Amino acid sequence: MPVKILIPTPLRPYTAGAREVEVEAGTVDEALRRLVETYAPIRKHLYAEDGRLRSFVNVYVNDEDIRYRDKERTPVGEKDVVSIVPSVAGGTDSRVAVGVAAPRTAAQRAGPEAASPLPLSHEEIRRYSRHLIMPEVGLTGQVMLKEASVLLIGAGGLGSPLALYLAAAGVGRIGIVDFDVVDESNLQRQILYGQSDVGKPKLDSARDRLREVNHHVAVETHDTRLMSQNALELFGRYDIVADGTDNFPTRYLVNDACVLAGKPNVYGSIFRFEGQASVFAAKDGPCYRCLYPEPPPAGLVPSCAEGGVLGVLPGIVGLIQATEVIKLILRQGEPLVGRLLLFDALAMSFRTLKLRKNPDCPICGPNRTIHRLIDYEAFCGIEPAIAGAPGDLEIAPRALRAKLDRGEEIFLLDVREPQEWDIARLSGATLVPLGSLPYSLGKLNTADEIVAYCRSGGRSMKALQLLREAGFRKVKNLAGGINAWAEQVDRSLPRY
Numbered sequence: 477m478p479v480k481i482l483i484p485t486p487l488r489p490y491t492a493g494a495r496e497v498e499v500e501a502g503t504v505d506e507a508l509r510r511l512v513e514t515y516a517p518i519r520k521h522l523y524a525e526d527g528r529l530r531s532f533v534n535v536y537v538n539d540e541d542i543r544y545r546d547k548e549r550t551p552v553g554e555k556d557v558v559s560i561v562p563s564v565a566g567g568t569d570s571r572v573a574v575g576v577a578a579p580r581t582a583a584q585r586a587g588p589e590a591a592s593p594l595p596l597s598h599e600e601i602r603r604y605s606r607h608l609i610m611p612e613v614g615l616t617g618q619v620m621l622k623e624a625s626v627l628l629i630g631a632g633g634l635g636s637p638l639a640l641y642l643a644a645a646g647v648g649r650i651g652i653v654d655f656d657v658v659d660e661s662n663l664q665r666q667i668l669y670g671q672s673d674v675g676k677p678k679l680d681s682a683r684d685r686l687r688e689v690n691h692h693v694a695v696e697t698h699d700t701r702l703m704s705q706n707a708l709e710l711f712g713r714y715d716i717v718a719d720g721t722d723n724f725p726t727r728y729l730v731n732d733a734c735v736l737a738g739k740p741n742v743y744g745s746i747f748r749f750e751g752q753a754s755v756f757a758a759k760d761g762p763c764y765r766c767l768y769p770e771p772p773p774a775g776l777v778p779s780c781a782e783g784g785v786l787g788v789l790p791g792i793v794g795l796i797q798a799t800e801v802i803k804l805i806l807r808q809g810e811p812l813v814g815r816l817l818l819f820d821a822l823a824m825s826f827r828t829l830k831l832r833k834n835p836d837c838p839i840c841g842p843n844r845t846i847h848r849l850i851d852y853e854a855f856c857g858i859e860p861a862i863a864g865a866p867g868d869l870e871i872a873p874r875a876l877r878a879k880l881d882r883g884e885e886i887f888l889l890d891v892r893e894p895q896e897w898d899i900a901r902l903s904g905a906t907l908v909p910l911g912s913l914p915y916s917l918g919k920l921n922t923a924d925e926i927v928a929y930c931r932s933g934g935r936s937m938k939a940l941q942l943l944r945e946a947g948f949r950k951v952k953n954l955a956g957g958i959n960a961w962a963e964q965v966d967r968s969l970p971r972y
Contacts, residue, residue, distance in 0.1 A: 477500065477501075477502065477553060477554045478498050478499070478500060478554060479498065479499055479500070479501045479507045479552045479553075479554070479556060479558060480496055480497075480498050480556075480557050480558065481496065481497045481498070481499060481507060481508075481511055481557075481558045481559075481560065482495070482496050482557060482558070482559045482560065483495055483496060483497060483560065484559075484560055484561065484562060484564075486562060486564060487518055487521055487560065487562065490515055490517040490518035490521060491511075491515045491518060492515070497511055497514065497515070499511055499514070501552060502551060502552065503549060503550055503551055503552060504535060504537060504542060504550045504552055504558060505550075507552060507558050508522065508529070508535070508558075521533075521562070522560070532562060532563040533560060533561070533562045533563075534560075534561040534562070535558065535559070535560060535561070536558070536559040536561060537550065537552060537556055537557070537558055537559075538556060538557055594615065595615070595619045595622075596615070596618060596619065596622070600618075600622075600646070600692060603646070603690070603692070604618050604646055607621075607645070607646070612806065612808045612809075613806060613808075617806045617808075618646060620805055620806060620807075621645055621646045621647050621648065621802070621805055621806070622646055622647075622648040622692075623648055624647050624648055624649070624715050624716070624805045625647075625648065625649035625650070625651070625713070625714040625715050625716075626642055626647055626649070626650055626651070626714060626715065626716045626717075626718060626801055627651040627652075627653065627710065627711065627713070627714035627716070627717045627718070628642075628650065628651065628652045628653070628718050628720060629653050629702060629717065629718065629719050629720055629721050629726065629730055630652075630653065630654055630719075630720035630721050630722070631652050631654040631656075631666075631668060631678045631679065631682045631720075632654075632656075632662065632666050632678075632720060632722065632790075633665045633666055633720070633722075633746065633785065633789075633790030633791075633794070634720030634744050634746065634790050634793060634794040634797065635652065635654070635666075635668075635682075635718075635720040635794070636665075636666045636667045636668040636669075636682075636790070636791075636794065637667065637790065637791045637794030637795050637798060638718055638720060638794045638797050638798050638801070639652065639668060639682060639686055640667065640668065640685075640686070640689060641794075641795060641798040642798055642801060642802070643686045643689045643690045643693045643695070644689055644690055645798075645802055646690065646692065646693065647693065647801070647802075647805070648692075648693060648694060649693070649694045649696065649714075650686065650693060650694070650695050650696070651695075651696040651697075651698060651710075651713065651714055652679060652682055652683075652695070652696070652697055652698065653698040653700065653702050653710065654678050654679055654682075654697075654698075654699070655679075655699055655700055655701050656677075656678050657675060657676060657677055657678060658673040658674050658675065658676055658677075658678055658681060659674065660674050660971075661971075661972060664787045665785065665787040665788075665789075665790050665791070666790075667791065668681065668682050668685050668686075669681050669682075669685075677699065679697040679698075679699055680697075682695070682697070683695045683697055698710060702726055702729060702730070703729075704729060704849035704850065704851070704852065707729055707730070707733035707849060708733055708736060708737055708849065711733050711734065711737040711739050712737055714739065715739070715805070716739060716740050716742060716801055716804055716805070717730060717733075717734050717739050717740070717741050717742070718741075718742040718744075718797055718798075718801055719731075719741055719742065719743045719744065720744060720794070720797075722745075722781075724771040724772070724852075724856045725852035725853045725855070725856045725858065726852070727745075727764065728764065728765070728771065728852050728855060728856065729849065729852045730764075731756060731757065731763050731764035731765060731839070732765075732839050732846060732849055732850075733849060734756065734757040734763075735757045735763050735839045735840045736839075736847075736848075736849070739757065740755055740756070740757055740758045740804055741755070741756040741757040741763070741764065742755055742797050742800045742801050742804070743755065743756050743764060743797075744793045744794060744796065744797045745793070746785050746789050746790050746793050747783060747785060748783055748784055748785055748786065748789075749786050749789065749820065749821040749822045750789075750818070750819065750820055750821070751789055751790075751792065751793035751796075751818075751819040751821075752793070752816060752817065752818055752819070753793055753796045753797060753800070753812060753816075753817045753819075754767070754812045754813075754815060754816045754817065754831070755800055755804070755811045755812045755813045757840065758811070758813045760833070761813035761814050761831075761833065762814060762831045762832060762833040762834065762837075762840070763833075763837060763839060763840040765834070765837050765838065765839050765840070766831065766832070766833055766834040766837050766840065767816065767831055769834070769837075771855070771856045771857070773857055781931070781932070781934075782930075782931070782934070782935060783893075784895075786821055788821070789819075789821055792819060792821070793819065796817065796819075800812055814830060814831050814832070814833075815828050815829065815830060815831060816828070816829045816831055868952075869937075869940065869952060869953055870933075870952055870953045870954070870955040871927060871952045871953070871954060871955065872955050872964075873954065873955070873956065873960050873961045873963075873964045873965045874964055874965060876927060876954060876961075876965075877965045884925070885924070885925065886924075886925050886926070886927055887906070887920070887921070887924040887925065887926045887927070888902050888904055888905035888906065888927055888929065889905070889906060889908060889920075889926050889927065889928040889929070889936075889939065890902065890905045890906065890907045890908070890928075890929060890930070890958075891908060891909060891910040891913060891928055891929070891930050891935050891936050891939045892907070892909065892910075892930050892931060892935070892958075893909050894907065894909070896931060896972075899970060899972055900958055900962065900969045900970055900972070901958070902929065902958065902961065905929075910930070910935045910938060910939055913939055913942060913943075914942065917943075917946050920943075920948070922947055922948050922949070922950075923950070924950065925950045925951075925952075926943065926948065926950060926951040926952070927951075927952050927953075927954055928940055928943070928951065928952070928953055928954065929953070929954035929957050929958055929961070930957050930958070931957045931958060931959060931972070932956060932957040932959050932960070933953060933954065933955055933956050933957040933960070934957075936953045936954060936957060937953050939953075940952070940953045959971045959972070
């Protein structure tokens with residue numbers, strides 16, 4: 477019966493480049509012998525002179541290691557997949573490993589100014605040499621990278637590894653859209669920045685860092701918030717868009733603008749220990765709206781700032797995005813078009829789900845109903861600011877401190893999560909996480925003067941709105957949250 481054998485990259489030169497080979501066999505040993513009969517050059521890589529399978533070659537049936545089984549008697553069926561997994565070296569130049577200096581090449585002796593008829597300079601050829609010796613890249617592919625342009629939406633957790641590796645790979649023009657400054661809390665995962673960058677605009681630090689990585693790359697910075705008014709014009713300047721955002725309005729905006737502009741959208745998202753990646757808006761492929769036609773209700777799904785994220789997770793997902801960008805530029809491999817890659821760091825597992833194009837999609841379907849960019853905050857259910865003067869809604873940290881010092885009775889409502897409560901809290905506060913607040917209203921008194929607070933004021937403003945809708949009128953939000961309190965009132969508390 478037919479059995480599929482997967483051929484690893486190092487052995488493909490000996491199978492005429494085939495990634496997988498189908499043979500007729502009933503056991504693992506028979507399948508391998510049939511493979512060798514078809515592709516004789518692979519024999520010496522699989523078998524020693526005594527006919528035994530080499531010790532540095534492992535064989536799996538589906539996901540099961542069978543190295544210690546009798547391969548002659550291990551059966552395989554039509555649905556089984558045999559994987560050959562040889563040991564692979566890499567990561568270090570052996571000459572460096574043993575302390576021997578590598579000899580200078582003729583190009584190095586001639587210097588960077590030596591004339592070259594090639595589309596890459598001698599310096600670029602040295603820099604990209606590991607690409608140039610790959611048949612999937614070569615000189616032609618490296619020139620394709622040099623002539624390509626990519627727009628990164630966000631210079632944060634995902635944008636950092638994206639930008640670094642695209643620059644290192646030689647993508648000729650990289651644009652970055654961001655308007656934030658570097659905060660100390662960014663340093664746990666946003667590897668573009670260091671301690672000396674805290675307080676500086678992210679774009680300035682990112683540009684300097686990328687120029688240090690590769691001065692051949694043009695870095696274009698766009699110090700602005702991405703909006704319906706500027707998205708199409710920005711996207712039109714680049715070949716590919718990579719989405720590193722952390723909120724739903726911008727995510728739907730990026731998707732719709734990519735569809736309307738005809739640009740592939742390399743998508744990534746992260747939360748705590750899990751990540752997602754895909755390529756949307758490619759020709760004949762689904763878009764983000766095909767996967768998620770509507771966003772979750774505002775406030776239902778917390779952001780990374782509210783729920784946290786494992787520091788290495790954006791590195792993993794961002795590198796997957798960078799890989800997909802490079803594959804699209806080189807037109808190599810199988811991009812994640814029509815597939816959603818799920819990563820679970822706790823289980824260290826990847827799953828791939830198939831995605832279908834929605835024939836009724838309002839933006840990429842045949843009967844499009846969205847012909848221009850819309851108000852995405854309204855689409856995602858984000859309400860405008862609650863009516864009322866700022867003084868009616870918020871209280872500054874120092875003003876709250878003055879009230880407490882005068883002995884005024886104030887109910888301090890902490891709407892953060894228990895793990896945040898453990899980091900820092902206001903004396904005398906009561907913890908009621910925002911998610912459980914709707915079920916805890918009976919424990920609160922409408923006659924009390926209530927001040928709600930969270931980390932930086934976003935969740936507590938949602939709590940204020942919920943309480944006002946429930947009939948609470950004497951409620952205010954602590955402006956800037958406990959971080960502002962720690963900065964302006966009590967510096968003994970940590971900011972996070």
